Amino acid sequence: MIKDVYKTIAKPSEETLFKEKGSKFFGYAFPVYTEQDVKDCLENLRKQHHAARHFCYAYQIGIEQLKFRANDDGEPNNSAGLPIYGQIQSFEVTNVLVVSVRYFGGIKLGVGGLITAYKTSAQITLGTSEIIIKTIDVQFKLKFEYDLMNTVQRIIKEKNIKIIRQNLEMDCEYFISVRKKEASTIFTVFDDLYKVVIKIIE
Template structure:
């Protein structure tokens, strides 16, 4: 994996099940980009498993500026959330939430048993996930007159640059995304182009 790419999932993973001494551990993985996304996904899981007592989870958000959280949800300290987060790190994925729902089976597993069960459940869930690699992209706005459109479009095609959106009014306004490692080269091409202005958009 290169420095300007990362791994994540594009869609929620189907529920997985791990059993240990009659305790059941249901695993879920969701693609998330904000803490609001995390709350919505947790609510979904709570609706599905309304009778369960423990909804332990870990998430990681961000590509260069990483935010993460691990939650034991009533299980002994660091016996659930961190083992789940350990698997997120092990699979090197981001923008992901993993929730493990536990139903107690009548036999206590002990802290070591819980750590192993939550870790295994998260691992099974990640193995069942469709992990994809994405590039880190930087967004720019281009402004130019209509007579420059063919020239701009030719550069976009030659350099394989994504056109995210376009506005055509008195003049043209394009929003483009450039792979991080190609930013300098592409920026210079447009910056040196007569009658075309380029500016970076904040993420």
């Protein structure tokens, strides 16, 4: 069974607030696709919360090959970033950055207290985020002559295939997108057609 869906967040979350013994934890979740996106989000939060001492976060990027990082930002080792990352795993989301901004309230929470607080902050934040399911798609390029236009169009309509763009000049080029689990079937359908050249777009 080919897995061709994944969960992510539709848009940045609303700001959430969790309080523990005077400390305040402001939670945020952002859709991210690159490490630069992560840096930009953190930079904006640092401007917004210039008096805060800790910007602890975790992110996961990628669909089939995952890249993740957890950062304690000055809190005791593994007391902040990993509990936040645990919630990203628990909600099974990717292409997401979760940040918990802490204002120290004067009372130390201890490592156990911090782990619970950062986990709770991330849990509330992801819980209020709009989580959506997206499909993993494969893109193909079709090349054919005009006399095959009707045949190609018919298959595209029958199979409900999405055309991303097309070039119609000397001959026809269609760039199409199909769900991963249907990709090999669609490839075969077009590959079996005389005078249609199909290639996968990496």
